[in-house]
Amino acid sequence: MQNTLSEISAHSFRDEAECVLQLENFIGDFSGIYLRARKMAEELVIKARAEPPRLFEALLQHYPLASKEGRALMVLCEALPRIPDAATQQELIRSVANSATWKSGRQGAIGVASNVAFGLIGRLAGMKALNAVSPLFHKTAAAIIEKLAGGFILAESIESGIAKAKKYEEKGFLFSYDMLGESARTANQAERYSKSYSDAIKKIGAQHPTKKNWREKPGISVKLSALYHRYELLKKDEVVEHLLPKLLALAKEAAQHNILLTVDAEDAARFDLYLEIFGAAFTDSALAEYSYDGFGLALQAYQKRAFPAIDYLLALSQKYHRTIPIRLVKGAYWDTEIKNAQMAGLKNYPVFTAKENTDISYIATAKKILEHTENFYPQFATHNALTIAIVSELSVGKKI
Ligand SMILES: Cc1cc2nc3c(=O)[nH]c(=O)nc-3n(C[C@H](O)[C@H](O)[C@H](O)COP(=O)(O)OP(=O)(O)OC[C@H]3O[C@@H](n4cnc5c(N)ncnc54)[C@H](O)[C@@H]3O)c2cc1C
The missing domain is CATH 3.20.20.220 (TIM Barrel)
Known part of the structure; x- marks a missing residue:
C-alpha cells in the first residue's frame, strides 16, 4: 500500500x-476476459460502422488524423471557434489551408459537404494575400468548421x-x-x-x-x-x-x-x-x-x-x-x-x-x-x- x-x-x-x-x-x-471482451468489442465496432457516418467521420475517413490534412482540420476545429475576430479567423484558415494538400472526390450528401470544404480550403490555399479572402469564403469556411467542431463542442x-x-x-x-x-x-x-x-x-x-x-x-x-x-x-x-x-x-x-x-x-x-x-x-x-x-x-x-x-x-x-x-x-x-x-x-x-x-x-x-x-x-x-x-x-x- x-x-x-x-x-x-x-x-x-x-x-x-x-x-x-x-x-x-x-x-x-486475463485470457478469459480478453476473449469475451474482444468479441463484444467487435460487435460494438460493427454496430457503430453500420450507422451512417456524420460529416466529421466522413472527413476523418478522407483525411485520417495521421495525415497532414487531418491534423490541419483538427487545428481548425479546435481553434477557429475560439477566435473572436474575423480577421484573425481568416488568417488562421489561410495558414492552415496553406499547410496541406487538399483533395476532393467523395459522393453523396456528406461527399458534397466535404467537397465544398476541401474545395474551399484548397481555393483559400491558392490565395496569396489575406485581403483576397472574400467575406463569403470566410463565412462558409467558418460555418463548415463550426459544424465540424460541433462533434466536440455540445x-x-x-x-x-x-x-x-x-x-x-x-x-x-x-x-x-x-x-x-x-x-x-x-x-x-x-x-x-x-x-x-x-x-x-x-x-x-x-x-x-x-x-x-x-x-x-x-x-x-x-x-x-x-x-x-x-x-x-x-x-x-x-x-x-x-x-x-x-x-x-x-x-x-x-x-x-x-x-x-x-x-x-x-x-x-x-x-x-x-x-x-x-x-x-x-x-x-x-x-x-x-x-x-x-x-x-x-x-x-x-x-x-x-x-x-x-x-x-x-x-x-x-x-x-x-x-x-x-x-x-x-x-x-x-x-x-x-x-x-x-x-x-x-x-x-x-x-x-x-x-x-x-x-x-x-x-x-x-x-x-x-x-x-x-x-x-x-x-x-x-x-x-x-x-x-x-x-x-x-x-x-x-x-x-
Ligand atoms: C468524458 C471524458 C472525460 C475526459 N477527461 C479527461 C481528463 O480529465 N484529463 C485528461 O487528460 N483526459 C481526459 N479525457 C481524454 C482521455 O484521457 C483520452 O485522451 C481520450 O479519451 C482517448 O483515449 P481512449 O481510451 O479513447 O483512446 P485510445 O485510442 O485507446 O488511446 C489513446 C491514448 O493512449 C495514450 N497513448 C497514446 N500513445 C501512447 C504511447 N506511445 N505511450 C503511452 N501512451 C500512449 C494516450 O493517453 C492517448 O490519449 C477524457 C475523455 C472523456 C471521454
Whole structure:
C-alpha cells in the first residue's frame, strides 16, 4: 500500500518495465476476459460502422488524423471557434489551408459537404494575400468548421448545452459538462472562469428537481488551472491559499445542488499538487458537513502514478467514510508530457512510452477501482471499443 503523497510521488519516474510487471501481476490471468471482451468489442465496432457516418467521420475517413490534412482540420476545429475576430479567423484558415494538400472526390450528401470544404480550403490555399479572402469564403469556411467542431463542442452556452442534452437524457444518457475554459492567464480570467463554473452548477443543479441522487443527474468537470492563474508547483503556498477556497466554494455549491463535480486531470508535473489540493478540499470540514459524496477526480492511466494513487484515495475514503467518484481516463496530453520531459532533460518519463503499457495500466487501475466499489464511484471514460468491453467484463458481478 502506498497511501502517502510522497510514496506516490516516488513512482513518477519509475522504470517502465518494472511498473508494467507490477501491473501485469496485479491483473493476473486475463485470457478469459480478453476473449469475451474482444468479441463484444467487435460487435460494438460493427454496430457503430453500420450507422451512417456524420460529416466529421466522413472527413476523418478522407483525411485520417495521421495525415497532414487531418491534423490541419483538427487545428481548425479546435481553434477557429475560439477566435473572436474575423480577421484573425481568416488568417488562421489561410495558414492552415496553406499547410496541406487538399483533395476532393467523395459522393453523396456528406461527399458534397466535404467537397465544398476541401474545395474551399484548397481555393483559400491558392490565395496569396489575406485581403483576397472574400467575406463569403470566410463565412462558409467558418460555418463548415463550426459544424465540424460541433462533434466536440455540445453548445456555446450552458443553457443551450442543457437544452441540447435533453433528447439524449430521455434515452438514459448522463452528461458531465465541461466548460471550454483553458488555463487562466490572469486573475480576471480566473475570476471569470470561477463565476462561469458557479453559474453552470446552479443551472445544471436546477435540472431534474425530483431526482435526489447525483448519480442519476448530470454533473460538471472543473479544471484547477482555470480557477487560479498561478497554479504552479513553485507557488504551492499561494495555490493552497487562493485556489483551495475557490475549489471548495464550487464543491459546496455542487453539494447544495447535489450534482457530481469532477476535478479534471491535467499535466503530470502538477499531479502531486493536484492530489494534495483534492485531498485538502475533500477533507475540509466545510465540505464534510454536507452528506454529499459527489466530489471526485479524474485519473490518467498513462501516468506511472495512477495505479499507486488508488491506495492514497482508498485510504482517504476509508478514513472519512465517504465515497470518492473516480473517472478513469488514459490521458489527453501524451505528446506534451514527452516533450516536457525531454526539454527538462529528465532521464525518464512520468508517462508510459508504449501505448499498450497505458492500456495495461488502465486495465489494472480499473480492476483495482472495481475491487472497492464501496469506496469509489467508478466512471470509465474512453472512446476505445476494446477498453469499453474489457471494463464491462471487469464490472460483471460488481455492486456499483
Ligand atoms: C468524458 C471524458 C472525460 C475526459 N477527461 C479527461 C481528463 O480529465 N484529463 C485528461 O487528460 N483526459 C481526459 N479525457 C481524454 C482521455 O484521457 C483520452 O485522451 C481520450 O479519451 C482517448 O483515449 P481512449 O481510451 O479513447 O483512446 P485510445 O485510442 O485507446 O488511446 C489513446 C491514448 O493512449 C495514450 N497513448 C497514446 N500513445 C501512447 C504511447 N506511445 N505511450 C503511452 N501512451 C500512449 C494516450 O493517453 C492517448 O490519449 C477524457 C475523455 C472523456 C471521454
